[in-house]
Amino acid sequence: MLGSGAIMVMDHTTDIPRAALTLTRFYAHESCGKCTPCREGGTWLERILSRIVDGKGTDADLDQLFEVGESICPGAFPHASSSKLGLAATPFPYRMNTICFVGPSAYAPIHSALTLFRDEFESRVTKRHRIPVTSSGATS
Amino acid sequence: MSTTETSPEENLPPADPNAVRITINGREVEARKGEWIIAAADRSGDYIPRFCYHSRMESVGMCRQCLVEVEGPRGPMMVVSCMTPVADGQIVRTDTPQVKRAHEGILELLLANHPLDCPVCDKGGECPLQDQAFSHGPGESRFIEEKRHYEKPIPISDIVLLDRERCILCDRCTRFADEVAGDALIHFTSRGNNTQVLTFPDEPFSSYFSGNTVQICPVGALTAKPYRFKARPWDLEKVESTCTTCSVGCRITVESSRDQLLRYQGVDSDPVNWSWLCDKGRFNFEAVGSDDRLAEPLVTSNGTLAPASWSVALRQAASLVSEAVAEGGASSVAILGGARGTNEDAFAWASFARALGVTLVDSQMGDGLPSSVFAYPQATIDEAAHANTVILLGPDLKEELPVLHLRLRDASEKKRSRLVELSQKETGLTRYAWTSTLYEPGLQSAAVQSLLDDPKVAAQVASGSVVIVVGRANLAESPEFTMDALRRLVDRIPGAKVLPVLRRGNVRGAMHAGLSTTDTVEVLRAAIEGRVNCLVTVGADPIADVPDADLVRRAMAAITRHISIDTFLTASNQNADVVLPAAAFGEKDGTTTNAEGRVTQLARKVTVHGTARPDWMIAVELADLLGIELPMGSVHEVHDAMVSNVPEFATVSRDALRRIPDGILVAGSQESRDDSAIRTPNDRAGFAYRLVVSRKLYDAGRNVEKSPSLAPLAPGAALHLHPLDLDRLGAADGAQVKVIGDRTSIVMKVSSDPSVRRGTAWAPFNQPGTNIGELIDADQPVNDVRVETL
Ligand code: SF4
Ligand code: SF4
Numbered sequence A: 001m002l003g004s005g006a007i008m009v010m011d012h013t014t015d016i017p018r019a020a021l022t023l024t025r026f027y028a029h030e031s032c033g034k035c036t037p038c039r040e041g042g043t044w045l046e047r048i049l050s051r052i053v054d055g056k057g058t059d060a061d062l063d064q065l066f067e068v069g070e071s072i073c074p075g076a077f078p079h080a081s082s083s084k085l086g087l088a089a090t091p092f093p094y095r096m097n098t099i100c101f102v103g104p105s106a107y108a109p110i111h112s113a114l115t116l117f118r119d120e121f122e123s124r125v126t127k128r129h130r131i132p133v134t135s136s137g138a139t140s
Numbered sequence B: 001m002s003t004t005e006t007s008p009e010e011n012l013p014p015a016d017p018n019a020v021r022i023t024i025n026g027r028e029v030e031a032r033k034g035e036w037i038i039a040a041a042d043r044s045g046d047y048i049p050r051f052c053y054h055s056r057m058e059s060v061g062m063c064r065q066c067l068v069e070v071e072g073p074r075g076p077m078m079v080v081s082c083m084t085p086v087a088d089g090q091i092v093r094t095d096t097p098q099v100k101r102a103h104e105g106i107l108e109l110l111l112a113n114h115p116l117d118c119p120v121c122d123k124g125g126e127c128p129l130q131d132q133a134f135s136h137g138p139g140e141s142r143f144i145e146e147k148r149h150y151e152k153p154i155p156i157s158d159i160v161l162l163d164r165e166r167c168i169l170c171d172r173c174t175r176f177a178d179e180v181a182g183d184a185l186i187h188f189t190s191r192g193n194n195t196q197v198l199t200f201p202d203e204p205f206s207s208y209f210s211g212n213t214v215q216i217c218p219v220g221a222l223t224a225k226p227y228r229f230k231a232r233p234w235d236l237e238k239v240e241s242t243c244t245t246c247s248v249g250c251r252i253t254v255e256s257s258r259d260q261l262l263r264y265q266g267v268d269s270d271p272v273n274w275s276w277l278c279d280k281g282r283f284n285f286e287a288v289g290s291d292d293r294l295a296e297p298l299v300t301s302n303g304t305l306a307p308a309s310w311s312v313a314l315r316q317a318a319s320l321v322s323e324a325v326a327e328g329g330a331s332s333v334a335i336l337g338g339a340r341g342t343n344e345d346a347f348a349w350a351s352f353a354r355a356l357g358v359t360l361v362d363s364q365m366g367d368g369l370p371s372s373v374f375a376y377p378q379a380t381i382d383e384a385a386h387a388n389t390v391i392l393l394g395p396d397l398k399e400e401l402p403v404l405h406l407r408l409r410d411a412s413e414k415k416r417s418r419l420v421e422l423s424q425k426e427t428g429l430t431r432y433a434w435t436s437t438l439y440e441p442g443l444q445s446a447a448v449q450s451l452l453d454d455p456k457v458a459a460q461v462a463s464g465s466v467v468i469v470v471g472r473a474n475l476a477e478s479p480e481f482t483m484d485a486l487r488r489l490v491d492r493i494p495g496a497k498v499l500p501v502l503r504r505g506n507v508r509g510a511m512h513a514g515l516s517t518t519d520t521v522e523v524l525r526a527a528i529e530g531r532v533n534c535l536v537t538v539g540a541d542p543i544a545d546v547p548d549a550d551l552v553r554r555a556m557a558a559i560t561r562h563i564s565i566d567t568f569l570t571a572s573n574q575n576a577d578v579v580l581p582a583a584a585f586g587e588k589d590g591t592t593t594n595a596e597g598r599v600t601q602l603a604r605k606v607t608v609h610g611t612a613r614p615d616w617m618i619a620v621e622l623a624d625l626l627g628i629e630l631p632m633g634s635v636h637e638v639h640d641a642m643v644s645n646v647p648e649f650a651t652v653s654r655d656a657l658r659r660i661p662d663g664i665l666v667a668g669s670q671e672s673r674d675d676s677a678i679r680t681p682n683d684r685a686g687f688a689y690r691l692v693v694s695r696k697l698y699d700a701g702r703n704v705e706k707s708p709s710l711a712p713l714a715p716g717a718a719l720h721l722h723p724l725d726l727d728r729l730g731a732a733d734g735a736q737v738k739v740i741g742d743r744t745s746i747v748m749k750v751s752s753d754p755s756v757r758r759g760t761a762w763a764p765f766n767q768p769g770t771n772i773g774e775l776i777d778a779d780q781p782v783n784d785v786r787v788e789t790l
């Protein structure tokens, strides 16, 4: 599950980092700008991730995504389980430093994509090339 | 047992029904119901970092810096302490690793787009962002992207500049403009990461209170021209004092560097200014440092004023006084002024007058109210701002006592008080008033009558406490009408209290100290009749300040000996025989008394300009040369003598004032009511307008004129007519017209102004340009003018 709670179906050909970027960009853009974590954090996440997607990211950037996220939503953050990774699900709710759910929603796709598909992000960093894709991600 | 002491338990105040106990970091803290956690923590000494929270404004919870953990049913919750109310038994932690991480995280985010301007930023050294980044921040930033860029800085008003790159969007300045000042001319634009503070297009943030936004901005985003790049905070020395620009008496810090005044900042005095200042009070320190200040005594020789030593000038002044006394007795000497100095200055001059037998003494310039206004039960500013009903029977407070305007606006906006306004022209408070009546000059008693006969108003007035704010609404009208209306109000409203709003900084102190035995208009009439052989003006400029221009001109021409004590050369003293340079605000110690009678301490911060001396010292020295010994060798001795001799000041010992920085109210006044009958204004001729003249905040007064940042803000002379009256006249807005009074006529600009009552013409007093005082005759109960197109 990604984003605000809407369910999106993507197959194995989907470029996960790019899909996460699309969603994060959407929420960063939706920020009203009132509170700091969302206004500054959302855009920061988007910019780090877009560098990674462009093949210009570093290992440190991957950790930095979690760090920025921690400043938006402190502590454990929900994600689905993964039998492949032997990972149990973390349930809702999450804690948040923001006024509303827009800020956390900018982080949610990154958090779950990076937790469940870290290898795809790492390959962007180490191999500096793109996984062939058929879809540019879930835009809506 | 011989002791009569009560046990400690019996001394305890009754239990406060609003008290709650909470625990902060393991310690029990007393708090009050409805209060935010951050306020309770401030008192308990557990500092929580913050940017948007301000104790005098509504919380918005925007910066998220003040996060704390509160114990909840499902474990600790992260909440913003500036918007979470205390609750009995609440357990708060501000020091856990989670809270620390949150504080670091928010600070890192705030700094992400923040420029690295500290070395060139005015705020550096006193910057909450810089300070809290050190105390609560992560140490270094991991933000490596390009930062946000804006043109920097852009002017948002005549005085204030905005650097949007440094802005952390805390909403303090915008909230202040909207919530406190009521001039919502700055606001947020755009959204998300592009959110910015801006003014509306082509509309500068023109507020009398703009300097407050600079003071409360938690970063260096807002700067004020008079202070920009003048000093680094660590070079500033400061003392606490009281603004004496007007009689609100706002508490301030006076700050200087290298012996130069550079800044005044508001101090949060609960009974008075709540930390706010008006721009005139905040920025007129520029005048103290003006190059035009008088640096040495001047004595007339061969018809022109030439520099002289103090001993020569004082001896010359003394011989002028003794010549006058020899010619016509002490009753032919007059002393005008003293309302702009300290209580000590006023008391020394009052003692001088008494010792010499001088009776022509007044500290107002024919523009105030008689001292019998103090004979009524007196109200404090705080009582006014908490009264059920506030009856406004005076000038536009926004123009004359700006921070009192803020306090009363707040009382109305927060639904504590209903404002019942009686005025001759709409004021800054009209739109906050519960009812507002525009009456014709001279008819305030009739207006009071019909107001109180209105059952709705009568019920409101009977529903609780009433404070009458009374002052001089119209300089072209005799004060007798206002005094009569006041009398009627007090007589018809049992328990009503009165807050007199006379304008000059220490006019009340001067009056209590004894500097008002007659009325300036009487002194000027006596001068014209040749009964004044010597005039001493103490920080007074009658030509600029007395409403009746002709009267003051003829009087000054008739006076053969004039001794002036002043900080500048003025229209009044440029032909004086002796001009003695006076120490200005910030250059002398002493005390002052505000409109409500609150005595507070003033403090010296910089050395006097040139050889200037405080007014009190000049009085003592002059007395000495005249063979009168005033036993006052220091400002402290003057103060002590004042405390023992003036009943109003009996409780304001130096010791007590040191202990209570908010000040001490003067004791009940010795004045008695004046119940004399009033004149009836004659009928207004068909094509005449009844004249209303009152002050604007910025005028041609010396303190504004000699402050480069303020001088351009004076609106200039103009006659304002209601748009329909202007139509009837057939004149265009802005045209030059001929304004004809009984004695003379003048040509001036006419302005269309819907805030003016029909049938009246309003003009601001003492503005650069044509002098409206030419049309004011102090002998008339009211003044009428006719207007002709050219
Ligand atoms: S606002 Fe504060 S942190 Fe920002 S540049 Fe100025 S001094 Fe530095
Ligand atoms: S300019 Fe200053 S006070 Fe105004 S929102 Fe920005 S940081 Fe806050």
Ligand code: SF4
Pocket: B243, B244, B245, B246, B247, B248, B249, B250, B273, B276, B277, B278, B279, B280, B281, B282, B401, B402, B403, B404
């Ligand atoms: S309201 Fe009066 S006392 Fe207060 S800052 Fe302004 S001029 Fe000074």
Ligand code: FES
Pocket: B049, B050, B051, B052, B053, B060, B061, B062, B063, B064, B065, B066, B067, B080, B081, B082, B083
């Ligand atoms: S101080 Fe509480 S959110 Fe800003």
